[in-house]
Amino acid sequence: MLSAHLPKRVQINDVAVRDGFQSEPAFVPTDEKIRLIDRLSQTGLAKIEVTSFVSPKAIPNLRDAAEVMQGITRVAGVTYVALVPNERGCERALAAAVDEINLVMSIGETHNLANMRMTCEQSLEQFRGVMRLLQGSAMRVNGTVATAFGCPFEGEQPIYRALWAAEQYLGMGMHSITLADTTGMAHPMQVEQTTRAFRDAFPAVPLTLHFHNTRGMGLANALAGAAAGATSFDASLGGIGGCPFAPGATGNICTEDLVHMFESSGVATGVELDGLLAVARDLPAIVGHDVPGQVMRSGKRTELSARPQA
């Protein structure tokens, strides 16, 4: 029964400014990014992934990483995260004084090669270099196990491979782990089994689940993960980003829809949903197109329509 297993409280992390804006056709101006992050900072989100310290040639949309970090008004209690691909990125993240860096490797070798142009062993070697660089610093490090629920080239990945990657990460000194369903292949039963296996293997390690709605079951997967004991979830404002396959297809699950589901079902998120919805509703104007979020269109389930006149 869900009622017996859902946690009382979860934390919600937003990745829209990094993962969403990264893949937009147009560059979102730096001051727009800063304004959006500052508004998100007021909503009760636990973490905001604000940028990626990657080569500006690789991802021109995030070429303003340092300016964004410098421009935002940090709010106590919010963790500002940046994705970091290598030691050079780590140095820039340190200089920008982010709270946490996020290191990403796909456990599908083929996907890692296609996406990162490295074998898994080469990725892990990069991570070791980053961790050496961080020795003595207070930087928090999250390790993301990408394609944890399936590789689009190789198919479903065995649970032990995700656990193996997590063990490698933790052995280097990373503090927390994200299991990411990079291309929306996870299904609820797999999420339950994987979450339980992770918690059995690493009971003291903070775990975040990162789902995509590519096949429509993103929120069902989040529900299954929460029922299996996960208490931290990534999502993206408006559901932007996350490499949708085709027009009308969705990538990342939508932050405000996720918060709406959890809060409706009695799972506290700490997020002020009305405030979050107000920010989400300004997103189409910022990116210049419709976004996949549903609650921003329909309103919350508690928002009633005016009774028709008799």
Add this chain to the structure above:
Amino acid sequence: MLSAHLPKRVQINDVAVRDGFQSEPAFVPTDEKIRLIDRLSQTGLAKIEVTSFVSPKAIPNLRDAAEVMQGITRVAGVTYVALVPNERGCERALAAAVDEINLVMSIGETHNLANMRMTCEQSLEQFRGVMRLLQGSAMRVNGTVATAFGCPFEGEQPIYRALWAAEQYLGMGMHSITLADTTGMAHPMQVEQTTRAFRDAFPAVPLTLHFHNTRGMGLANALAGAAAGATSFDASLGGIGGCPFAPGATGNICTEDLVHMFESSGVATGVELDGLLAVARDLPAIVGHDVPGQVMRSGKRTELSARPQA
């Protein structure tokens, strides 16, 4: 735990031809409807809601109800359902020899007045007339409790009111009950509680759950319902119909996405998903616009991409 509670097998009912085509801006030609129903009949769906014997003035898109019923090739094992608003409609359904009629009342009085132009008592009186007319016939009758999880004008409905409606229906001799989330207000915990309450109250009565994806949690609700013991689900091919609020918003949950989720998680549906997807992919051409289904765009989770060349 889901794994301990999900049923081994569920049945899937499609409502696209009735609920979807009903609200299309353009009339879908009769032969297109017949061809679509005949293709759906081959996919392993348990029920197909093919039309509504409603006044052609009220719903011009379904003015061909009798021709559709006469034109289709019935497949053994598939139940062909028609919605019926009153005794006149019931007579037409009898003449067309449908397998099952579906009677619908919203338990939100305001919604019933707005939608059916009747109080709940007037709806029940109509149903009594229909049931009298059916005395001695072998017609199956399903009673739908609309707005069972919330009325858009009145808000959340107490569970006992849905159970009260079901009791009224069963007292008249109806055979099965659908609890419908008419405007997408249900949330997973409510679905679990309502499903359990229904099964406690009426353990021998076949129950169908009918969800909308209006707020993005349609499949999560179906998962919660299945985990609470529901084994019959309505959905709509491509996710069409179900009164979406706005462009880009969704109404009914999508049949092939629902089948994909259940089958992925080890819940047998009896539906041949590849065949269903092939039908779904022809739907945009029939209705002349994109439809909300996700798996029809992304492919099944087991459909892999070609490995990139090194």
